[in-house]
Amino acid sequence: MRRLLLRVCLCLGCGAGPLTAGETYDLLFRTGALDDLVAASRDSSGEVGLVYDRATQGTMEGPGPDSFRLNLDMVPPDSVELTLHQGEKTRGIGTFPASVGNPVILYFMETTLRDMAEKTGGSPFYIRNRMKDSLMREADIVPVKVRLGDAEVEARQITLHPFAQDDARDRMGRFAELELVVTVSDAVPGWYYSLVSAAPSDPAAPESRYSNAITLAPGTEAIR
Numbered sequence: 001m002r003r004l005l006l007r008v009c010l011c012l013g014c015g016a017g018p019l020t021a022g023e024t025y026d027l028l029f030r031t032g033a034l035d036d037l038v039a040a041s042r043d044s045s046g047e048v049g050l051v052y053d054r055a056t057q058g059t060m061e062g063p064g065p066d067s068f069r070l071n072l073d074m075v076p077p078d079s080v081e082l083t084l085h086q087g088e089k090t091r092g093i094g095t096f097p098a099s100v101g102n103p104v105i106l107y108f109m110e111t112t113l114r115d116m117a118e119k120t121g122g123s124p125f126y127i128r129n130r131m132k133d134s135l136m137r138e139a140d141i142v143p144v145k146v147r148l149g150d151a152e153v154e155a156r157q158i159t160l161h162p163f164a165q166d167d168a169r170d171r172m173g174r175f176a177e178l179e180l181v182v183t184v185s186d187a188v189p190g191w192y193y194s195l196v197s198a199a200p201s202d203p204a205a206p207e208s209r210y211s212n213a214i215t216l217a218p219g220t221e222a223i224r
Helices: 002-011 021-028 035-043 104-120 124-134 173-177
Strands: 049-057 066-075 079-086 089-097 140-148 151-160 179-184 192-199 210-216
Touching: 021 140, 021 151, 021 179, 035 066, 066 104, 104 124, 104 173, 104 179, 104 192, 104 210, 140 192, 173 192
Parallel strands: none
Antiparallel strands: 049 066, 049 210, 066 079, 079 089, 140 151, 151 179, 179 192, 192 210
């Protein structure tokens, strides 16, 4: 899994490259997203990290709705570890340098890519390149407010449609309409409030809807 995530990081250009249209790239791959986490770990003798909820439907984990917990834990002096929990099952995702930003977005992109390739039978290399291309185009970026603890904070919502004009749309089925929606804010620990990928269900099979959603867990208003 860690090799796949690092490959996505390299292929999508994480950590380098010019400013893209509509600020898409810089907003999605935020430099310094974990600076506060690194600073907190240096000032604390206890565990420091963030917690995310992950909810899926129609993914490789299973066709029905599933829920997970995704832990991001600081590994001093400057690395973070991602771990996925479902009930009593635990799976390590990998350890990443905090300097490249919050790896939650790498996990989000990689799992979406993997699910789409598995469901459509398409080439993961082709899908990855199309997702990369979508970062080089303008996206819908709108101001929104999100609930953080007892307060509402200002945020921005970035929406991408990676395959809206793709030449291979007719071979992608419902994934031709795949939508990626990422909500970010300086006020949110770790930068990402939510990351959601979704594709509509087949009209003949309503249960076939695809979704992969990662959201900062309630109660994680500050770095723990």
